[in-house]
Amino acid sequence: MGEFELIRRYFLPLSRSGKHPAVLLGPGDDCAIQRVGEGLDLVFSVDTLVQGVHFPANYSPEKLGWRCLAVAASDLAAMGADPVCFTLAMTLPDADANWLHGFSAGLSEASREFGLDLAGGDITKGPLTLTLQVHGTVPSGSAIKRSGAKPGEIICVSGTLGDAGAALELLDLALPTRQQAQILTHYHAPRPMLALGQSLRGVASAAVDISDGLIADLDHLLEASGVGGRIDPDRLPLSDALIALRADATDLALYAGDDYQLCITLPENSLEALPSSVRDQLTVIGQVEDPKGLRFHGDSRPLRKRGYDHFGSQ
Ligand code: ADP
Numbered sequence: 249m250g251e252f253e254l255i256r257r258y259f260l261p262l263s264r265s266g267k268h269p270a271v272l273l274g275p276g277d278d279c280a281i282q283r284v285g286e287g288l289d290l291v292f293s294v295d296t297l298v299q300g301v302h303f304p305a306n307y308s309p310e311k312l313g314w315r316c317l318a319v320a321a322s323d324l325a326a327m328g329a330d331p332v333c334f335t336l337a338m339t340l341p342d343a344d345a346n347w348l349h350g351f352s353a354g355l356s357e358a359s360r361e362f363g364l365d366l367a368g369g370d371i372t373k374g375p376l377t378l379t380l381q382v383h384g385t386v387p388s389g390s391a392i393k394r395s396g397a398k399p400g401e402i403i404c405v406s407g408t409l410g411d412a413g414a415a416l417e418l419l420d421l422a423l424p425t426r427q428q429a430q431i432l433t434h435y436h437a438p439r440p441m442l443a444l445g446q447s448l449r450g451v452a453s454a455a456v457d458i459s460d461g462l463i464a465d466l467d468h469l470l471e472a473s474g475v476g477g478r479i480d481p482d483r484l485p486l487s488d489a490l491i492a493l494r495a496d497a498t499d500l501a502l503y504a505g506d507d508y509q510l511c512i513t514l515p516e517n518s519l520e521a522l523p524s525s526v527r528d529q530l531t532v533i534g535q536v537e538d539p540k541g542l543r544f545h546g547d548s549r550p551l552r553k554r555g556y557d558h559f560g561s562q
């Protein structure tokens with residue numbers, strides 16, 4: 249049983265029973281949405297990072313502090329939400345003052361940078377695990393969901409893809425080259441696209457953040473929208489460093505995770521109408537189509553349908 253089948257079978261039924269009218273969106277998107285008053289919707293999401301699964305043992309506590317909040321805030325970016333606050337539930341093996349000092353410094357920097365204040369938490373003893381709940385808001389009805397993509401629209405991504413995936417094999421390097429260091433920054437210090445998400449409210453028809461890989465996450469978006477799509481692997485935005493370091497740059501951009509860029513859909517004329525400061529952050533990679541499923545444009549390479557599945561067989 250894979251991760252998504254597990255959720256569908258045992259947990260989705262709970263979200264349907266006792267439906268409260270204020271819950272505007274339940275499981276299945278980057279965040280849930282709750283109407284909290286006239287004119288305002290609360291947008292929220294919870295994410296867990298486990299040592300040995302989401303970050304290596306002995307990983308720098310400063311970097312972990314930044315990374316755990318960045319990863320959680322990325323789901324707010326995908327909904328176009330304005331960040332408000334977060335809670336932090338920590339399971340720690342011991343009270344190591346050096347480690348805590350570093351972690352708190354990295355977390356504090358990210359908290360200031362993203363405009364998310366710490367609002368509470370919980371501490372327990374055990375294997376190192378971090379769970380962060382992030383809260384944001386949007387004007388009522390304006391959150392960008394995964395489910396609004398329509399045939400004929402274009403598919404865009406922000407930034408460059410594949411860099412964080414390429415960093416995985418460089419993590420232990422003592423003296424990285426300049427290009428290797430650029431790649432490593434994408435993994436250690438991802439920047440959730442909060443401002444971009446906000447400026448796409450009322451413009452993007454659907455959005456998802458790319459945490460598990462472009463193919464996996466775009467597939468979730470298309471499925472939630474009940475449509476299909478075609479992308480051109482030759483149009484993927486790749487950094488110069490990635491092209492220089494990896495012959496398989498395109499495959500990394502398609503399938504590797506941890507980039508935390510946004511993948512959005514919108515009508516082509518809406519893209520043209522955006523201010524250039526927003527448009528310049530986006531690359532058109534394909535279009536939304538009627539037939540279900542995801543296909544490659546003008547390319548015979550087979551499409552591997554995989555993202556990371558915690559209970560999958562890969
Ligand atoms: P993301 O990568 O955006 O954080 P996930 O892949 O973690 O999203 O989760 C996919 C969807 O499944 C989300 O909408 C999430 O709320 C939902 N989900 C995950 N685990 C559970 C669970 N145990 N019960 C209910 N919903 C869940």
Ligand code: MG
Nearest residue numbers: 278323457459
């Ligand atoms: Mg997400």
